[in-house]
Amino acid sequence: MGNEKSCMGLKMMEAIYPVPGGKSVFDGDEKLSLLLQKEVQKKALHIDDLASDVEIVDGDMDSEIDRCLQTVWGVYLAMDKKQAGQLNKKIGERFFQDCLELYAMRQNKKYKDVLAKGVDYKKATAASFKRMSANGNTVSQKEFTEFLNLYDIEEVLSEYLLTPPEIDINTNVQFVDITQFSNTQREGPKLVYREYPDD
Numbered sequence: 001m002g003n004e005k006s007c008m009g010l011k012m013m014e015a016i017y018p019v020p021g022g023k024s025v026f027d028g029d030e031k032l033s034l035l036l037q038k039e040v041q042k043k044a045l046h047i048d049d050l051a052s053d054v055e056i057v058d059g060d061m062d063s064e065i066d067r068c069l070q071t072v073w074g075v076y077l078a079m080d081k082k083q084a085g086q087l088n089k090k091i092g093e094r095f096f097q098d099c100l101e102l103y104a105m106r107q108n109k110k111y112k113d114v115l116a117k118g119v120d121y122k123k124a125t126a127a128s129f130k131r132m133s134a135n136g137n138t139v140s141q142k143e144f145t146e147f148l149n150l151y152d153i154e155e156v157l158s159e160y161l162l163t164p165p166e167i168d169i170n171t172n173v174q175f176v177d178i179t180q181f182s183n184t185q186r187e188g189p190k191l192v193y194r195e196y197p198d199d
Helices: 003-016 030-043 061-078 089-106 121-132 141-150
Strands: none
Touching: 003 030, 003 061, 003 089, 061 089, 061 141, 089 121, 121 141
């Protein structure tokens, strides 16, 4: 995992998983910033779309994350010269490698230093990809988006970090519409107040 290959991925990971404390891994690291600029120019990529034009207010965070996911998807998709509309296994695995690299850099470590004891890097990468891909060969935009909306960075990297297995939550839940109930059904028992003499 050389820096040149992962700089763009690092920028993408920071877009999806915001930087704790607001400090980017690119802040104060001129070498990394220059490598990112070179990669962006070489591959004719557009990362300006990652910066929001509007200030995020309460309730807008979901749309902001969706916007970043769309941009990140587009960048990884552009890495595929065949332009098949899905991420192939190699590019999908690159996503997980970039994610691990960012996780390590935030802890001022190399990616090998954050791997859990006994973890085989290649096997963990392949297993991570299989978690995101329904068919094991490609990842659709829907699978990519749902996966990233469902898991935080530690859960995405669970194959590398050997974190406890995630709890699968069914996101297709139907909520009860309380307007269907009449007022009489919503009212509880009538309260009867007693009067006590003043002593």
